[in-house]
Amino acid sequence: MPRSCIFCHREALPGISRCSEHRTPAQRKKGTTWRPRPDLHNSVWTELSKRIRRERPICEVPGCANPSASLDHIIPEHLGGTDHIGNLQALCAWHHQRKSASEGGRARARKRRS
Numbered sequence: 001m002p003r004s005c006i007f008c009h010r011e012a013l014p015g016i017s018r019c020s021e022h023r024t025p026a027q028r029k030k031g032t033t034w035r036p037r038p039d040l041h042n043s044v045w046t047e048l049s050k051r052i053r054r055e056r057p058i059c060e061v062p063g064c065a066n067p068s069a070s071l072d073h074i075i076p077e078h079l080g081g082t083d084h085i086g087n088l089q090a091l092c093a094w095h096h097q098r099k100s101a102s103e104g105g106r107a108r109a110r111k112r113r114s
């Protein structure tokens with residue numbers, strides 16, 4: 001069933017909760033919002049993530065005792081990081097979200113400066 005626009009209840013565009021009239025400026029510029037990257041979330045990555053999280057069941061942030069929930073690149077791919085085992089860490093959901101948010105903030109700040 002198609003989604004409805006959160007403002008006028010007309011049919012929303014695929015991947016966003018707004019119709020074409022109510023898209024934000026960022027959505028207009030981009031066209032649509034997030035789409036899964038097939039190269040990032042594929043079966044190879046999924047299996048690698050499961051294997052490493054089995055080997056490292058606890059979050060790798062010092063002092064954290066939460067179970068690892070996701071696999072993370074220490075140096076992000078867009079900054080030259082690779083999928084090499086030495087560049088991967090198992091993090092709990094809270095630390096992964098926190099790290100991703102801080103990386104996103106730094107990326108936005110770099111864009112504003114350029």
